[in-house]
Amino acid sequence: xxxxxxxYGLEIAAPVIVKGLKRMEYRGYDSVGVxxxxxxxxELKKGVGKVAEVNSMVHLDSLPGRMGxxxxxxxxxxxxxxxxxxxxxxxSGKIAIVHNGIIENYQELKKELEKEGYTFKSETDSExxxxxxxxxxxxxxxxxxxxMRTISELKGHYAFVAMFDNGQxxxxxxxxxxIVGVGLSNFFFSSDVLGFIEYTDDxxxxxxxxxxxxSKNEFKILDFNGEAVKYQITKVSKEFADSYKGEYAHFTLxxxxxxxxxxxxxxxxxxxxxxxxxxxxxxxKNVYITGSGTSYNSALIAKHIFSKYAKIKVxxxxxxxLQFSPDIIEPNSILIAISQSGxxxxxxxxxxxxxxxxxxxxxxxxxxxxxxxxxSDIAIGMNCGPEIGVAATKSFxxxxxxxxxxxxxxxxxxxxxxxxxxxxxxxxxxxxxxKIKKIANELREISDIYVLGRGIHYPIAxxxxxxxxxxxxxxxxxxxxxxxxxxxxxLMDSGVLVIIINPNDSTYLDTLTSAIQxxxxxxxxxxxxxxxxxxxDYWIExxxxxxxxxxxxxxxxxxxxxYYAALEKNTDPDYPRNLxxxxxxx
Ligand code: G6P
Numbered sequence: 001x002x003x004x005x006x007x008y009g010l011e012i013a014a015p016v017i018v019k020g021l022k023r024m025e026y027r028g029y030d031s032v033g034v035x036x037x038x039x040x041x042x043e044l045k046k047g048v049g050k051v052a053e054v055n056s057m058v059h060l061d062s063l064p065g066r067m068g069x070x071x072x073x074x075x076x077x078x079x080x081x082x083x084x085x086x087x088x089x090x091x092s093g094k095i096a097i098v099h100n101g102i103i104e105n106y107q108e109l110k111k112e113l114e115k116e117g118y119t120f121k122s123e124t125d126s127e128x129x130x131x132x133x134x135x136x137x138x139x140x141x142x143x144x145x146x147x148m149r150t151i152s153e154l155k156g157h158y159a160f161v162a163m164f165d166n167g168q169x170x171x172x173x174x175x176x177x178x179i180v181g182v183g184l185s186n187f188f189f190s191s192d193v194l195g196f197i198e199y200t201d202d203x204x205x206x207x208x209x210x211x212x213x214x215s216k217n218e219f220k221i222l223d224f225n226g227e228a229v230k231y232q233i234t235k236v237s238k239e240f241a242d243s244y245k246g247e248y249a250h251f252t253l254x255x256x257x258x259x260x261x262x263x264x265x266x267x268x269x270x271x272x273x274x275x276x277x278x279x280x281x282x283x284x285k286n287v288y289i290t291g292s293g294t295s296y297n298s299a300l301i302a303k304h305i306f307s308k309y310a311k312i313k314v315x316x317x318x319x320x321x322l323q324f325s326p327d328i329i330e331p332n333s334i335l336i337a338i339s340q341s342g343x344x345x346x347x348x349x350x351x352x353x354x355x356x357x358x359x360x361x362x363x364x365x366x367x368x369x370x371x372x373x374x375x376s377d378i379a380i381g382m383n384c385g386p387e388i389g390v391a392a393t394k395s396f397x398x399x400x401x402x403x404x405x406x407x408x409x410x411x412x413x414x415x416x417x418x419x420x421x422x423x424x425x426x427x428x429x430x431x432x433x434x435k436i437k438k439i440a441n442e443l444r445e446i447s448d449i450y451v452l453g454r455g456i457h458y459p460i461a462x463x464x465x466x467x468x469x470x471x472x473x474x475x476x477x478x479x480x481x482x483x484x485x486x487x488x489x490x491l492m493d494s495g496v497l498v499i500i501i502n503p504n505d506s507t508y509l510d511t512l513t514s515a516i517q518x519x520x521x522x523x524x525x526x527x528x529x530x531x532x533x534x535x536x537d538y539w540i541e542x543x544x545x546x547x548x549x550x551x552x553x554x555x556x557x558x559x560x561x562x563y564y565a566a567l568e569k570n571t572d573p574d575y576p577r578n579l580x581x582x583x584x585x586x
Contacts, residue, residue, distance in 0.1 A: 001027050001580035002086075002100035004178075005070045005195045006161035006169045008214050009186035013068030015061040016186070020195040021070050022051045026251070026388035027192065028580030029072035031085035035096040038065030040165050042096050046071075046085040069163045071098035074580050077106070078123030087163075088127040090134035091119040094165045097133065099126035100191055101158035101176040102585050109153065129154070133162055143168045147211050148226050157345065157585065161189045172211035172224075176584050177343050177371060180204040180212060182233055187214055192582075193236045193369065194386075203236045205369065236369055252389030252471070252566075252573040256559045260426040262384035262394045263552065264419055266401035270380040274402070277336075277362045277378050278409030284334040287314040288359075290322065290350045291338035292583070294392035294466060298338050298364075298399040300459035301551065305403065308456075310410035319346035320586075322353050331357040339363065340387055340395035341582040342370025349586065351375050364402050366395055389574050390581045391470040393559050396463065397426075397552055404548055422549045429556035432540060436557055439526060439538050440564035446497045449476040450488060451558075452518075453501035454511055456551060461501055464558040470576050471566040481507070481514045494522035501554055502529040503542065526561075528554055 003024040007013045013036050021032060032054045033046025043063050047054040051072065055061055060070075071086035078084040089096040103109070106125035109132060114120065118131040129150065136149040147162070147170050159176035163169050171178055171189040181188030181196030181203055188196040189212070193203055204221070206212060210229055212221045221231050248254035267274055281287055287306075289299040299316045306312045314336070317328060329335070335354040339347045342365040351361050351372065363376040366384060373379040382398035404417045443449070449468055453461035462478035469476045479488050492498070498518050502511040508531075515535045519525055527536030530544045540557045542550060566573040 001074050001582050001584045002029065003027050003072045003191045003195065004098040004100050004159060004161050004189070005191070006068070006098070006163065006171055006189035006214070007186070008067045008169055009183065010066065011186060012064070013066050014063040016199070017068050017070035018051060018055055018061040019198065020188070020190065021072050023194040023197070024072060024192050025051060025575070026390065027072070027582050028390055028575060029074050030080040031073045031082070032060070032071065033085045033087050034060040034063055034068060034070040035087040035089070035163060036063040036065040036068035037163055037165055037167060040167070042089060042093060042163065042165050044087050044089060044096060046087065047082050048080055048085065067163065067167060067169060069096060069098045069161050069169070076102060076585060077125040084122045084124050086126060088122060088124065088130045090130040092134055095130055095133050095137065095162055097126065097130045097160050097162045099129055099158055099160040100584060102156045103128060103154055103158065104156035105154070129160055129162070137164070143170050143213055144222065144226060147172060147213070148224065151211065151224050159191065168213060168215040170211060170213045171206070173206045173208055175208060175345070175348070178206045180206060187219065189214070197236070201236050202233045203369070204231045204233055205374070234369065250389065250563070250574050252391060252393060252563055255387055255389050255394045256556070256563060257430060258385070259394050259397050259556065260423045260430065262398050263401050263422050263426060265383045266398040267380055267405050268383045270383070273378045273380040274405050275409055277380060278406050280334055280360055280362060280378065281312060281406070282410060286330045286333035287312060287336065288317055288329060288333060288354070289314050289336040289338070290317045290319045290347065292319045292344050292346050294396045294463060295338040295340060295347070295399060297459050297463040297466065298396060298403065300462065301400060301456060302336070302403045304456040304459070305407060305548070309407045309415045312410060317350065319344065319350040322350040326353050329354050329357055329359060331359070333359045335359045335361050337361060337363045337372060337376070338399050339372050340366045340382070340392055342367045342372035343582045343584050345584050345586045348372060348375065364399055366398070390576050390579050391467055391562070391573070396555065400552060417548055418546060421545055422552050425543050425545050425549050425553045426556055428543050429553050432557060433560060436540065436560045437564045439540070440561055440568050442524065443472060443474060443497065443565040444568045446474060446495070448491065448496045449474055449499065450491070450496060451476065451478045451499040451501065452481045452484065452511065452514055453478070454481040454507035457501045457503060457507060457554065460551060460554050463555060464499060464501070467559055467562040468565070470579060471562040471571065471573050472569050473571055473577070474565070481511045484514045484517065489517065489521070492518050492521035492523045496523045497526065498523050499526045499528060499558070500536070502527055503550060503554070504529065504531045505547070528557060
């Protein structure tokens with residue numbers, strides 16, 4: 001998703017900004033740009049591609065001056081073109097902006113501004129901010145007043161940084177992340193702490209509905225009415241600077257390999273939160289659980305395990321759907337929100353909907369400095385370190401580990417989860433790397449994959465299909481085994497590949513029957529099971545373990561398969577096309 005950055009300090013701004021943008025690459029983007037100010041003149045360079053590619057073409061980092069702004073764009077309004085890349089300057093070139101979010105009323109604003117003679121170079125919604133600022137600055141001649149007038153005219157969700165050619169930077173936050181990095185001689189606005197972590201670990205989290213002004217002589221934060229607000233400097237975790245691939249070819253592979261350790265660290269330092277969460281859940285009238293993408297798949301698993309092990313009913317709600325059926329949520333209930341980033345717009349909106357009817361919020365989140373944490377009554381940290389690969393891997397298993405820990409507490413420790421066994425089983429699955437690499441070769445010519453599972457293994461099948469489509473761009477679908485004969489069987493022929501998740505539990509025989517029916521239609525079958533079968537063209541063996549360890553173990557070979565198939569298909573496993581790690585717009 002778009003990342004914005006602003007810098008003012010003693011260093012030459014452009015190289016610092018380029019470095020910050022590179023660190024935020026994981027958020028996902030398609031084009032990049034930088035603008036700087038020197039001697040009351042703004043200069044700007046931008047283009048389509050990765051930061052390093054565009055930089056080597058147009059030399060973003062050669063721009064002069066000690067103040068600047070930068071952006072990586074994830075297209076929403078307007079195609080992926082050089083012109084639509086940010087920064088955007090006002091028609092006079094005296095103000096430039098970078099923006100993350102969506103300006104809903106941009107068409108009306110654009111029409112009015114065009115009537116008044118302002119010109120536009122792009123198809124984006126963002127460019128109106130630059131011209132609107134210019135119009136207001138021409139009237140007021142003052143940055144604070146200009147920002148207040150502009151903000152009052154904008155509708156939508158945004159974080160933007162504006163650079164004025166008089167040497168002032170200003171940034172506003174409305175439902176998109178915005179953080180200030182406070183160094184000794186370097187100051188930043190950024191969407192993410194990774195934008196400045198190399199320079200400082202002191203940060204100010206700008207509250208929603210506030211804006212800030214930064215220049216040589218001043219730094220202040222104001223609310224949208226122009227009143228100064230008090231702020232706090234927070235120390236951010238240095239571990240988030242530790243995002244290097246090391247010996248691994250990709251972050252995704254590194255993150256898959258970290259899981260035998262991250263599973264042991266889940267919820268560390270959040271022990272009180274886990275106890276409190278269990279207490280809230282025990283006494284709640286209703287419990288709902290929400291998330292997006294992989295985090296939603298964790299919620300689906302939670303539904304099964306809460307009822308099986310803690311005899312507690314939870315209702316799952318996809319975050320992006322809640323706004324259309326808000327009445328699902330009974331007032332004064334509990335909403336458990338799961339999110340790696342804590343910044344997914346859909347999740348934040350779901351939380352907001354629940355808070356409006358006085359629900360308490362328990363969040364399971366990796367970034368403990370995120371917006372979600374600030375909206376929560378209890379926040380439990382996944383503690384799995386930075387996850388850079390866009391496709392979630394280690395955060396998924398950490399989310400499950402935390403849900404297991406909550407179950408332990410809900411059962412008054414009658415249920416004991418063996419996390420050491422889980423870690424050993426993950427390590428064993430990781431040793432299957434070479435076998436899985438060979439199977440990945442089979443996916444090269446395949447255009448459809450179906451993943452079958454029943455019961456609690458159905459959400460694993462859905463997560464498996466999600467990993468496959470994100471990483472390989474092959475159409476993949478998770479199917480509840482029993483539904484095969486109610487439709488999907490029509491799709492089975494020698495051109496498809498089917499992955500059968502078939503543990504030796506109560507689902508075994510029914511699932512094997514489905515596999516045999518599929519096999520007789522000519523499809524190739526990969527069996528993921530603790531028992532072999534001649535029905536499988538390939539068998540990936542899962543060690544026999546306790547049930548909860550078994551579920552965790554099932555997803556590891558599919559993460560590896562998706563990764564190696566991505567290499568076979570020549571896609572970039574870390575940054576799948578069109579996707580973003582942190583989806584901060586709706
Ligand atoms: C994006 C990512 C997914 C992720 C989802 C939810 O779609 O590409 O990998 O599962 O967002 O993200 P969250 O940070 O809320 O867990």
